[in-house]
Amino acid sequence: MPRVGTAWVRGDHLGAARVRWGIGRYDYRVAPGLYAIGEPDETSPVLVTANYKLSFDTLRRELGGLDLFVLVLETMGINVWCAAGKGTFGTDELCTRIAAVELDQVVSHRRLILPQLGAPGVAAHLVKGRTGFRVRYGPIEARDVPRYLETRRASEEMRRKQFPLRERAVLVPMELVPALKVAVVLIAVMVVYAAALGPAGTFVGGLASHGVVAAVAVLAAVLCGAVLTPLLLPWVPGRAFSTKGALLGLAIGAPVTFLAQWGLSSLAGWRWVDGAGLSLLTAALASFIAMNFTGSSTYTSLSGVEKEMRRALPPQAAAAVVGLLVWGLSIALLR
């Protein structure tokens, strides 16, 4: 049985930073099986976790000075909560893994400690029936595990999933990267259009004025939807994420877009119409991108998100189309 340390080395820090940006995320795994922390004996507790290496590392980092076993389930490199949602961190895999490592030969007791967020996938009563092991749900956060092991009790606060600023902030890169991938395509199309048909007269002139303003408008939307919405989540009005994104798009994205229009092009004559069209597009995009943060958040339900999407998608699409048309026709026709 492999014995693992509890301190993070440089590779663990680098790996964690890497997967937060989505690089090699699904391959960031540890081998499923039983691991020893410290010098466990047959009476030592058994903790269960997922084989996403960041999950495993987050747990073992908290276990310094303790002697126990960690049973790692095969969750295909997915964290405990998401894997429990899919069922890979589940009753079947747990029972199979208990048998595979012959846990009944390793420990004399019949108790397992699972993270509370594994509960959507694991039916404790079925595990007891199939393996004889009694599942106890420990706290949500790894940092509370030592105290739980001491007191055998998780407080109400340990059992409530929180979503503090620090936790929202580490999710921002995974919102930003996919949003930017789409944004780059949209920007390319708009910049070429502005350069070819814009009022500047020359290709380079159009690119440097209206093209750049269009790029600013789209990037402002990404900033509002993928960065500011997660960071400012509790403080932006509205419960629907699309509402929060639209408000940020109007309050921050639209002024930034107008500022760019004023600085790089003009607001004189009909030129303010370009800015108005782009601002509408910015708000629509910000709202849509913000809505995608529902999946990374800790408190949205499927029924809720379905309702939000039914309400938000039509106005988002309408605003984006109208905004694009106004901008496109304005820079091509209004001189």
Place this chain on the structure above:
Amino acid sequence: MLRYLSDVTTLELDEDLCTGCGTCVTVCPQRVLRLQSRKAVIADRDACMECSACATNCAEGAVSVRKGVGCANAIIVSAFGRRNDACC
């Protein structure tokens, strides 16, 4: 505190089947359920995120919910017939 949309959850609790073991109360990450007079009760329905930790762990089948992940991206991706693994 962060709250999502009201009046949407599919969570149901059959008090006649409940034996008051308290497992659903323990596993709920949003503290939706509470024990009252040796029975589970839904104390904060609108906080439910339909993760199904409660229903999955109810040996009596007293709790039910349509299990799902509240992820707009996954809903869009699965609408296009692709595998639903966008969020995690």
